[in-house]
Amino acid sequence: MREELDKQLCEKYPLLYRDRNAPMTETAMCWGFCCGEGWYNIIDTLSALLCSEYNQAKESYESIKEYYENGGKWPWNNGKVITPEEVEERRLKMVEAEKMVPTVVQVKEKFGSLRFYINGGTEEHYNYIRFAEHLSAVTCEECGAPGKLRGQGWYHTACEQHTKDGDLHDDTPE
Numbered sequence: 001m002r003e004e005l006d007k008q009l010c011e012k013y014p015l016l017y018r019d020r021n022a023p024m025t026e027t028a029m030c031w032g033f034c035c036g037e038g039w040y041n042i043i044d045t046l047s048a049l050l051c052s053e054y055n056q057a058k059e060s061y062e063s064i065k066e067y068y069e070n071g072g073k074w075p076w077n078n079g080k081v082i083t084p085e086e087v088e089e090r091r092l093k094m095v096e097a098e099k100m101v102p103t104v105v106q107v108k109e110k111f112g113s114l115r116f117y118i119n120g121g122t123e124e125h126y127n128y129i130r131f132a133e134h135l136s137a138v139t140c141e142e143c144g145a146p147g148k149l150r151g152q153g154w155y156h157t158a159c160e161q162h163t164k165d166g167d168l169h170d171d172t173p174e
Contacts, residue, residue: 001033005040009033013047015054015101028106028117035109036141042114043107046132050102050118050125057097061090112155113137 010017019027033043048055068087073079102118102125109115114136116129140147140159147159158164 001035001037001040003032005037006032009040009043009047012044013051015098016047016051016104019103019105027103028108029104033107035107035114038139038141038144038147039109039114039136041144042132042135042139043116046116046128049128050121054094054097054101057090057094061087061094064090109136109141109156112149112151112157 006020010020017029020029020032022030024030035043064082064087067074068082068084072082074082100120100122102121104116104118106115106117114133116132118125118129121129137149137157138146139157140162141157142162143159145159145161147157147162149155150158150163156164
């Protein structure tokens, strides 16, 4: 994947890719995203899902904090007063949600589809990952167009345009 796309993902999801530049003795993310750009949208969407609970909790905290600091009342609900306890409760929910964001340890292509490895994930996180991996198996790794598994021995997922010599009459399953 191009360096600029790698950088975009790391900047957009800093918690998820917090080990992106850690040494190889700690993570395989030191090698970056080892797949084609065609899977960028799959990885971006998966990353958003893996961070969604934290992002919602953060937005909720920032919202109540802003209203609290600017008058201490909600602009709706007849101007209900916001208590310091409510602000603290939302902050604590955000802190807990942050702890639940997994750490990505490797992103690569293997046997023609995406492999996305994490530490600290929940069952829901692994369901998202399985879905993304299945989606990559029908998405061209080069351009993101619909594709299929191709190759003999070394498999890859490609559309008709990015099919390599010898793949047109391959014997891979449809």
